Structure formats: C-alpha cells, structure tokens
Amino acid sequence: MKRIALIASGLLAAQAASAGVYVETVDHNIATGTTELKQKMYVQNGSGRFVDPEGRTSLIKNDTMYIIDDTEKSYIVFDKATMQAVAQKLSAAMDKMKEQMAKLPPEQRAQMEQAMGGAMGMQGKAHTVDVAATGKSDTVNGRACKVWDVTRDGQLDEQICVVPYASLPGKENFQQIFANFSKMFEEMSKSVPMLSGMMANEFSAQAKIGGFPVRQRPYENGKLGGAETLVKEWREEAIPDSMFEIPTGYKQKQLPMGPGQ
Numbered sequence: 001m002k003r004i005a006l007i008a009s010g011l012l013a014a015q016a017a018s019a020g021v022y023v024e025t026v027d028h029n030i031a032t033g034t035t036e037l038k039q040k041m042y043v044q045n046g047s048g049r050f051v052d053p054e055g056r057t058s059l060i061k062n063d064t065m066y067i068i069d070d071t072e073k074s075y076i077v078f079d080k081a082t083m084q085a086v087a088q089k090l091s092a093a094m095d096k097m098k099e100q101m102a103k104l105p106p107e108q109r110a111q112m113e114q115a116m117g118g119a120m121g122m123q124g125k126a127h128t129v130d131v132a133a134t135g136k137s138d139t140v141n142g143r144a145c146k147v148w149d150v151t152r153d154g155q156l157d158e159q160i161c162v163v164p165y166a167s168l169p170g171k172e173n174f175q176q177i178f179a180n181f182s183k184m185f186e187e188m189s190k191s192v193p194m195l196s197g198m199m200a201n202e203f204s205a206q207a208k209i210g211g212f213p214v215r216q217r218p219y220e221n222g223k224l225g226g227a228e229t230l231v232k233e234w235r236e237e238a239i240p241d242s243m244f245e246i247p248t249g250y251k252q253k254q255l256p257m258g259p260g261q
Contacts, residue, residue, distance in 0.1 A: 020044025020239035021170035026232045038229055043170070047244040048177040060177060061244050068246065074253045075246055082255055128153050129205045131160075140214040140230060143167075148209055156222055160213035168212060169236035178206060 023041040028034075042049040048060040057068040065078040101109050129152050136147040138161050145161035165171040217228040 019170060019236050021173045022233065022235050022237055022239070023231060024233035025229055028228050028230050030226050030228060035230070035232075042239050042243050043173045043177050044239045044244070045173070046176045046180050049243050059244060059246070060180065063180070063183065066246060068250065069253075070247075072253075073247070073250045075250050076253050076255050078255065129202055131205045131208050134159075138215070141232065143214055143231075143234075145214050146211075150205065156219040158216055158218045159224060160209070160217075161215040162209045162211040163214050164211040168234065174212060 021041075021043045023043070025038045025041075026035040027038045037053050040051045042051075046062075048058075050058040050060075055070040057070065059066040059068060059075075063079065067076045067078070069075065101112050104112065129150070131148045131150050134147045134149055138145055138147060140161055140163075143163050144167075145163045148160050148162055149156060150158045150160060165175060168174070212231075214231040214234075215228055218225045
C-alpha cells in the first residue's frame, strides 16, 4: 500500500512539474460591454508562446526570441548575435547621419536632433517607469487583485489590478519566463543601448508589483479610459513541446537592418 502511494505521489509530482499555464486576454469596451480576443499565452518550463488574433506569434525559448508569421510561413530570430549585427549597422547609420547633420545650419541641426533624438536613441536617455499602490482592491473574473498606478516619465500611463503570483496556478512558469526574458533583454541591450533606454525600468516595475496584472486600463489625459484588457482564462495544463518549436517548413527571414539587409 505504501509503495502504491509513493508511485502515485511520484506521478502527481511529475505531472505538476511538466504542467504549463494557458492564459487568454481580451480587450473590453466598458461602454458597450463587448470583448475581443487580444492574446493567447502558453508558458511552460521557461519557454513562452504568445499569439495574437492576426496570427502573429512571439516565441521565447532559452535565450532567444522568435517572431513567427503564419501567413508568410516565416520567422525572424532575435538573439545576441543578431542584435550585435543590428547594433553595428545602426551605429554606422547614426555616424553617417551625424556627419550629414553637422553640415546643416545650427538652427536646423538642433531641430533635427530634437526630432530624432528619442526615436533613434541619440540622447541615450532611459524612460522612467514606476508603479505606486493606490491602496484599493478589486475582483476581476473571480480573482482578488490590488490596484496600482503606472507612470512613465512622470505621467500617469495605466492602472493595473494585480494578483499575487502565490495565488496563481503554475506561477513558477510565469516567474521563470519573465526571468528568462529579462536576462535575454539584458544581453541584447548590451549590444543595442537604445533598447535599454526603451525598457530599462520595465523589469524593475514588474518585480515591484509581485504578481500578474489581470486588468490593465490606460489613462487618457490623466483620466481612466473607456477600454481595458482583462485576463479571461488562466489555467494550468500540460502544453505540447511542439508549441515551442518553429513549425516545419517555415523559412527564416532576416531582421530589418540585420545581416544581409
């Protein structure tokens, strides 16, 4: 009897270790009450697959990201080597642009620098992202959550309602995928500093809230907007390994401004 119990518990432990998480989010129009599918997420053992209704898929596996286009049956690879190649071409393009701008009259040059500084990373200034607890609580699809305000560069950007990871099934999978993505992004940002400027503080903000937003609602001119993104489904289930592989027959495309472009 004890042996049977040990075998059963071992099987259950194996199932728990291999089980992943499926999450489905929807965009909700508060005025009309209508919803539309926003994204399907499959996460397991440090890998993640994120699918939108248009058939675009992002796949994170190990320290690489893949952008898959099911319509074209193609994919683009984002890894350290690719980003280093992109960084070299961006640097060369920026040097050439600066040479051309240096020939412009001072006033026109200043206007060009101001217009392109943020987009091209010329200023190298990181955006400031922070979160602050409002002290309010709510319930979204039966899950109790805490309300936080998110600011970007000092301006209210969105309000999120966060469920602690401790109360979410398969929390280890999501914590692992976020840790892997953070590590991957950190490596990429060493090659392309402008990436650090775009998202450097996103990960620290994510760590601060200590959970997953089951509701996201943007601010519009300091007031909450009329639409929100909700977590409709969150369930623990075993996900086939094939979900984290590039489909057979798909061809690799080069990243724009990457090798060969």
